[in-house]
Amino acid sequence: MEEKKKNPWNKTNQWNEELDLLHSIIRTTNLIETTKWGGPVYTYNGKNVLGIGGFKSYFGIWFFNGVFLKDKKNLLINANEENTKSLRQMRFQSKVEIDEKLILEYIKEAIAIEDKGLSIKKEKKETIISDFFKSFLNENPTLKNEFENLTPYKQREYLEFIDTAKQEKTKLARLEKIKPLLAKGKGLNDQYR
Incomplete structure (x- = not known):
C-alpha cells in the first residue's frame, strides 16, 4: 500500500477526505497542479490561481487574486487584513458545505482574472534606519x-x-x-x- 505524503498545509491531517474532494473538483478544470511552499497550488499560464489546505478549525481554498472575484455569495474572507492585499479564502467546516458547481464558478472567474492580467502590484517597503x-x-x-x-x-x-x-x-x-x-x-x- 502506498503511503501518502504528508501535506504541510493540512496542519492537523483531519481533512484528508475533504481535501481529496476539493482536489477532484479542481482537477476537472484546466489548472495545472504543482507544489509550492510545501503544498498544492494550481496554476494557469504559470500564474498562481489557487491553493488548498486544512487547518485546526477549517479547510479551504484560497484564491491568489481573490480580491478581484465578484463573490456574489459572500464566501470569501481576507484572513490577514494588515498584510494581505489580494488573497482571499473560501473556508469550510464540513464536507457537506462543498458545492461543486459554485466552486467551479469561482474557479472559472479566477481563470478569467488571470486571462485579463489583473493583479495588485506589491508595494515597495521603505527601509528606515534608526x-x-x-x-x-x-x-x-x-x-x-x-x-x-x-x-x-x-x-x-x-x-x-x-x-x-x-x-x-x-x-x-x-x-x-x-x-x-x-x-x-x-x-x-x-x-x-
Missing part, C-alpha cells in the same frame, strides 16, 4: 558596506532585530551577535533558509 543603527554602521565602515550590499528584505530583518529591543544593553548585545554575520555578508536568518 539613528542607533546608523551610528553603529558609521563606526564600522566594513560592516556598513556589507549591510548596504544586502537585499532590502535582509536589511529590514537586521533593523527589526536591533530596533525591537527595548533596552540599550539588549541592543548592544544584539549588535555583537550580528557583527560576525554582517562581516560575512550574510542575512540574519540565512542559516534557516
Whole structure:
C-alpha cells in the first residue's frame, strides 16, 4: 500500500477526505497542479490561481487574486487584513458545505482574472534606519558596506532585530551577535533558509 505524503498545509491531517474532494473538483478544470511552499497550488499560464489546505478549525481554498472575484455569495474572507492585499479564502467546516458547481464558478472567474492580467502590484517597503543603527554602521565602515550590499528584505530583518529591543544593553548585545554575520555578508536568518 502506498503511503501518502504528508501535506504541510493540512496542519492537523483531519481533512484528508475533504481535501481529496476539493482536489477532484479542481482537477476537472484546466489548472495545472504543482507544489509550492510545501503544498498544492494550481496554476494557469504559470500564474498562481489557487491553493488548498486544512487547518485546526477549517479547510479551504484560497484564491491568489481573490480580491478581484465578484463573490456574489459572500464566501470569501481576507484572513490577514494588515498584510494581505489580494488573497482571499473560501473556508469550510464540513464536507457537506462543498458545492461543486459554485466552486467551479469561482474557479472559472479566477481563470478569467488571470486571462485579463489583473493583479495588485506589491508595494515597495521603505527601509528606515534608526539613528542607533546608523551610528553603529558609521563606526564600522566594513560592516556598513556589507549591510548596504544586502537585499532590502535582509536589511529590514537586521533593523527589526536591533530596533525591537527595548533596552540599550539588549541592543548592544544584539549588535555583537550580528557583527560576525554582517562581516560575512550574510542575512540574519540565512542559516534557516
